[in-house]
Each structure stands twice: as structure tokens, then as C-alpha cells.
Amino acid sequence: MQIVWNEIKKILTWKSLLLLLIINCILYFFLIDFYIKHFPNGRPALDSYRLGIEMIEKYGPTMDDEEFKDFMKTYEVRVKEADRYLQTEKVAVAEGIDTYEKFNSYEWFKASKEAGELRDRLFFEDGTDLFWELQERSRLIGFYEGKEMYSSNATPAQLKRYEELAKEGVFGTYPEVAISNFRDYITNVAVAILFSVVAVMSLAILRDRTRHIVSLQYTARKGRNLLKTKLLAGFVSTLLVITGLLVIYMGLYSLNDTSMYFNVRVNTFIGNESWYNPTFFQYILFTIGGIYLVGIVFGLAAMGFSTIVPNTLTLLGAQIPFVRAFSFSACTD
Amino acid sequence: MIVVKDVSKQYGDFTALEDISLEFSNGLYGLLAPNGAGKTTLIKMLATLISPSSGEIQYNGENIIAMDQRYRELLGFLPQQFGFYKNYSPAQYLLYLAALKGIPKQQARLKIDELLAKVALSDVKHKKMKKFSGGMIQRVGIAQALLNDPKILILDEPTAGLDPKERARFRHLLTDLARERLVIISTHIVSDIESIANEIIMIKNKRLLYKDSVEQICDTLHNAVYETTVDFGQLDEFRKRHVLLSEKQEYGKMIVRFIHKGEKKDGWIPVQPQLEDVFLYEYQDEMIEGL
Numbered sequence: 001m002q003i004v005w006n007e008i009k010k011i012l013t014w015k016s017l018l019l020l021l022i023i024n025c026i027l028y029f030f031l032i033d034f035y036i037k038h039f040p041n042g043r044p045a046l047d048s049y050r051l052g053i054e055m056i057e058k059y060g061p062t063m064d065d066e067e068f069k070d071f072m073k074t075y076e077v078r079v080k081e082a083d084r085y086l087q088t089e090k091v092a093v094a095e096g097i098d099t100y101e102k103f104n105s106y107e108w109f110k111a112s113k114e115a116g117e118l119r120d121r122l123f124f125e126d127g128t129d130l131f132w133e134l135q136e137r138s139r140l141i142g143f144y145e146g147k148e149m150y151s152s153n154a155t156p157a158q159l160k161r162y163e164e165l166a167k168e169g170v171f172g173t174y175p176e177v178a179i180s181n182f183r184d185y186i187t188n189v190a191v192a193i194l195f196s197v198v199a200v201m202s203l204a205i206l207r208d209r210t211r212h213i214v215s216l217q218y219t220a221r222k223g224r225n226l227l228k229t230k231l232l233a234g235f236v237s238t239l240l241v242i243t244g245l246l247v248i249y250m251g252l253y254s255l256n257d258t259s260m261y262f263n264v265r266v267n268t269f270i271g272n273e274s275w276y277n278p279t280f281f282q283y284i285l286f287t288i289g290g291i292y293l294v295g296i297v298f299g300l301a302a303m304g305f306s307t308i309v310p311n312t313l314t315l316l317g318a319q320i321p322f323v324r325a326f327s328f329s330a331c332t333d
Numbered sequence: 334m335i336v337v338k339d340v341s342k343q344y345g346d347f348t349a350l351e352d353i354s355l356e357f358s359n360g361l362y363g364l365l366a367p368n369g370a371g372k373t374t375l376i377k378m379l380a381t382l383i384s385p386s387s388g389e390i391q392y393n394g395e396n397i398i399a400m401d402q403r404y405r406e407l408l409g410f411l412p413q414q415f416g417f418y419k420n421y422s423p424a425q426y427l428l429y430l431a432a433l434k435g436i437p438k439q440q441a442r443l444k445i446d447e448l449l450a451k452v453a454l455s456d457v458k459h460k461k462m463k464k465f466s467g468g469m470i471q472r473v474g475i476a477q478a479l480l481n482d483p484k485i486l487i488l489d490e491p492t493a494g495l496d497p498k499e500r501a502r503f504r505h506l507l508t509d510l511a512r513e514r515l516v517i518i519s520t521h522i523v524s525d526i527e528s529i530a531n532e533i534i535m536i537k538n539k540r541l542l543y544k545d546s547v548e549q550i551c552d553t554l555h556n557a558v559y560e561t562t563v564d565f566g567q568l569d570e571f572r573k574r575h576v577l578l579s580e581k582q583e584y585g586k587m588i589v590r591f592i593h594k595g596e597k598k599d600g601w602i603p604v605q606p607q608l609e610d611v612f613l614y615e616y617q618d619e620m621i622e623g624l
Contacts, residue, residue: 002432212416219380219410220433221402
């Protein structure tokens with residue numbers, strides 16, 4: 001145990017922790033910060049987020065036909081409010097857009113200057129949420145009434161699965177803003193963690209070789225078995241690095257305040273087709289598990305390279321293609 | 334007792350050692366040969382870092398590779414390049430190595446204090462080694478080799494980086510240690526071992542040349558080492574005809590020490606051969622190649 005602990009201390013030095021800090025600060029500001037600072041990102045994302053919470057509070061994690069009727073009723077009430085609002089606007093009355101229905105079907109590309117100014121004022125200046133909200137409600141109604149998943153480019157097997165889900169009443173109904181944000185966030189977090197793991201673990205074994213310490217280690221009682229201990233220490237260190245970073249990043253993610261969505265199933269979010277249908281919270285846990293898995297694979301691979309390459313430069317050269325390939329595929333997915 | 338039985342070592346087509354047979358019991362052995370002669374290969378095999386390509390090495394009748402941990406428990410080793418972590422202090426580093434040697438922490442702390450005192454590093458035991466001189470680092474290396482109180486102590490070029498005072502101190506230390514254990518020192522510096530080794534082992538052309546006491550090895554040049562005075566003008570001619578061991582300028586002439594195995598000439602004073610004379614004589618070709 002003492003030897004494992006010694007090897008861990010050799011990997012997690014203050015220098016490597018400083019390296020972790022630098023890597024993560026850089027990647028945080030380049031890749032991750034946006035998804036915390038700008039969530040929900042503008043309109044109608046904010047309305048989408050708020051409506052999602054309202055739906056969960058009223059109907060729970062799913063919405064059935066009866067509940068949809070209630071959703072429609074709320075929509076109609078809000079439309080009437082919009083009608084009343086428009087009727088108080090002289091320009092709206094003069095332009096013949098004194099109801100929300102007319103406002104919606106108005107040919108805005110032919111709009112007069114006054115009408116254009118009115119629309120801009122309603123959406124961007126008055127601080128009125130109503131018109132943004134109605135747009136989003138209308139979009140959600142469209143999705144519910146469509147009662148289907150996206151099926152573009154779906155394979156026959158996927159189509160069959162969509163049909164099964166639709167029969168069970170599972171289709172994209174709830175606003176996707178929370179889960180989309182999480183997907184983008186966690187992808188970039190995974191890239192940051194992967195870089196961190198590779199950076200810290202790469203020199204774990206090579207360092208002893210380049211400093212001519214291996215002959216001392218292998219002639220001690222422990223002997224060549226030390227390599228196994230080093231791998232174990234590397235594994236534990238990888239877990240510690242991943243866990244530490246995940247605690248920090250998930251702590252930061254909690255600022256997005258999406259816990260209300262945790263019980264909603266993935267396939268219930270618009271445009272989030274999945275073979276399995278975990279809740280959002282389970283999905284978060286799966287992604288965390290995935291990060292551990294990929295992190296461990298890359299950590300062990302980094303140590304593997306570390307045992308065979310002759311120097312640090314070769315080590316970096318050998319690993320860059322793998323890390324780049326993963327980062328590229330993660331960022332493009 | 335360690336027995337090296339018909340050991341050869343090959344790296345692909347290159348033969349590093351050929352058919353070496355040796356026996357070691359308690360005492361101090363000096364493995365003497367120029368750089369590249371195969372000393373380190375033999376040392377690495379004795380330290381189980383590499384295995385012989387053929388033949389075997391036994392300790393008390395048992396193959397040392399098969400003995401595995403039991404053999405390494407008996408072993409103290411200082412490699413030619415003693416590696417260390419720059420940010421560790423000697424105390425930290427020795428504690429790290431003590432754990433690898435299976436020494437309990439409390440016992441290790443006591444031993445470390447004792448050894449650091451022995452190698453005169455007590456004052457700097459908590460200082461980071463990155464600021465240490467080569468000699469200080471080498472002394473840490475010597476201390477680590479003694480951590481487990483080894484029965485077999487193998488030191489590869491242990492005096493590299495040590496100043497003359499440290500070398501003298503080191504020789505005394507080795508003499509004490511060799512009283513009750515087997516100590517093998519590999520070196521190309523004759524003075525390191527000439528006065529302290531019970532036996533000298535010399536390797537030439539990958540094969541064992543000598544394994545004998547200093548006196549017996551020196552006897553091989555009995556009546557063959559001379560000193561004489563030579564004019565400067567004759568010196569080049571003299572160098573071509575004899576194996577010169579040393580040259581010293583005195584009163585406008587050169588006093589030369591040389592080897593001649595034929596008939597003695599007038600003015601040549603026979604002198605007692607030294608181990609260095611044998612070394613220079615035996616490895617004259619290799620040293621010229623190395624220049």
C-alpha cells in the first residue's frame with residue numbers, strides 16, 4: 001500500500017496539479033464557459049426553458065392527451081392576452097393586426113415601417129415575454145400534434161423503434177434546451193478531462209526511465225512487479241483526476257439549474273431520439289460513466305505509451321493523433 | 334557464494350560477454366576494464382537486470398533469476414547512472430527506495446539517519462537533491478545501496494563524481510563493509526580498488542582475463558617494468574618501441590616508465606609492477622582505439 005501511495009504521489013505532484021489547472025482554465029474559457037454563462041442562450045431559448053419547467057410542474061415528466069388539452073387551454077388564454085395587448089396598440093389597430101392570429105399571419109416581409117417598429121418593440125424593447133412565449137407554445141403544440149420522432153436518415157430498425165415508442169406515447173414533446181445544453185457542455189468537459197488525464201498520466205512511467213531510476217527499482221525487493229503497482233497507481237490517479245474534475249465541472253453545471261428536468265425521459269425531449277429511454281438524470285449518470293470509461297482507457301493508453309517510447313517528444317507525438325481524433329469526433333457529434 | 338557459470342551475453346549479432354566463469358565469496362572484488370569492455374553487462378547480470386544469453390549465475394547453488402525476490406532481498410546495487418528525483422530530499426528518496434526494498438517505515442527512518450551520517454549527508458537530509466553536487470548525489474547512491482543491509486553489494490563506477498577526499502572515505506567504508514559481505518565494484522579507475530580489493534577481475538575481448546589478487550596479477554609483469562632517462566630527441570623513437578606507462582620531465586630530460594619483455598639494457602632500472610601497469614599493458618590496443 002505504501003508503494004502504491006508513493007507512486008500516486010509521484011504522479012500527482014504540485015507541478016502536475018498546476019498543469020491540470022492551466023489546461024482546465026484554458027479549455028474552460030475556450031470551450032466550456034459559454035454553456036454556463038449563456039444558458040438559456042437568448043430568446044426563445046429562455047421561453048423554452050421556462051415553459052419546460054411549467055410543463056413539468058403541471059404535468060410531471062410526461063404529458064398525456066388530457067394534459068395536452070390543458071396546455072392548449074393555457075395557450076388560448078395567453079393568445080387572448082396577446083389580443084388584448086395588441087388592441088391597446090394604435091399602430092397594430094391601424095395596420096389591421098389587432099389579434100394574435102392576425103399578428104402571426106401578417107406578411108412581415110411587406111410590413112410598413114411602423115409595423116416593423118411595433119414588432120421590434122414587442123419582442124425586444126418592451127420587455128414583454130408574451131409574444132416569445134406564444135411562439136414557443138405554438139412550436140411545442142406542433143410537436144405534440146405531430147406525435148412522432150424525427151425520422152430523417154433513420155434506418156429501418158430505428159424507424160421500427162420510433163413506431164414502438166410512439167405507440168407507448170413516447171415522442172418529443174418537452175423543450176430540448178436543457179438536454180441540448182447538457183450535451184454540448186458535457187462533450188467539452190469530456191475533452192477537457194481527456195486532455196487532463198493524458199497530460200498527467202503520460203510521464204508516469206517514462207519519467208523513471210529517463211531519470212535512470214528503473215534499475216534501482218528493479219533491483220529492489222519489489223522488482224519488476226513495480227510496473228504493475230505503477231499501473232495501479234496510474235489507474236487510481238486517473239480516477240482521482242477524473243473525479244476531481246467532474247466534481248468541479250458538475251458543480252459548475254448545477255448553476256444552470258436544470259434539476260427540474262431530471263425526471264423527464266430523453267425521448268420525451270424534442271429531437272432526442274435514443275434506443276434506450278433513460279431519464280435526463282440517468283442520462284447524466286451514463287455520460288459520467290462514459291467519461292470515466294474513456295478517461296481510464298486513455299489514461300492506461302498514456303501509461304502504455306509511457307512504458308515503450310524513448311522520450312517525451314515521441315510520447316507526445318504518439319498520443320496527439322489519438323487525442324485529436326477523440327476531440328474531433330466528440331466536438332462534431 | 335555467487336558462481337558465474339559459462340555466462341555469455343549477446344545482443345543480436347553483438348557479443349558483449351563470452352563464456353565467463355567466476356566465483357565470489359565474502360570480500361571485495363574489483364572488476365577492472367576500460368569502458369565498453371563488458372563490465373556493466375556483467376554487473377547488470379549479477380543484479381538480475383538482464384539475463385545471460387547462455388550459462389547461469391547461482392547464489393548458494395540456486396539460479397539467481399529463479400530466486401527472484403529472495404535474491405534481491407540480499408542485494409544492494411548502485412548503477413552506473415544513479416537516478417533520482419530532483420525535488421526529493423535524500424531522506425524522502427531513501428524512504429521511497431526503502432519501501433521498494435520492503436523495509437518498514439520506522440525501521441527505514443532509523444537506517445536512513447544512520448546511513449546519511451555514514452556518507453556525511455546528515456546536514457542536508459531534508460534539502461532537495463536538485464542543488465546537490467555530483468559527489469553528494471553519488472553518496473546518496475551509496476547510502477541507498479546499503480539500506481537493506483545487503484549481503485551482496487554491487488557498485489558500478491561508484492566513485493564517479495567523488496573528489497579525492499570522498500574517494501578515500503569511500504574506500505574506508507568499503508573495506509569495513511567487505512568484512513562480512515560480498516562487495517563487487519566495477520571501475521576503470523585502478524586506484525579505487527588497488528589497495529582494497531581482495532581480488533581483481535579483468536575482462537578483455539569479452540572474455541575473462543584475470544581473476545586474482547593484485548600481487549599475482551602484478552607478477553605477470555615481473556621483471557618487465559623499468560624506468561630510464563631519455564633525451565627529448567629520442568622520446569618519439571622510444572614510444573614507438575616500448576609500451577610507455579608514464580613520462581615525467583626532470584632536469585631537461587624525460588624519466589619514462591615502460592614495459593619491456595625482452596632483454597634488459599644498460600641504464601634501465603627494474604621497478605615493482607603496479608596494477609595500473611598491468612591495466613595499461615593489457616588494454617593498450619583498446620585505449621588507443623578509444624582515443
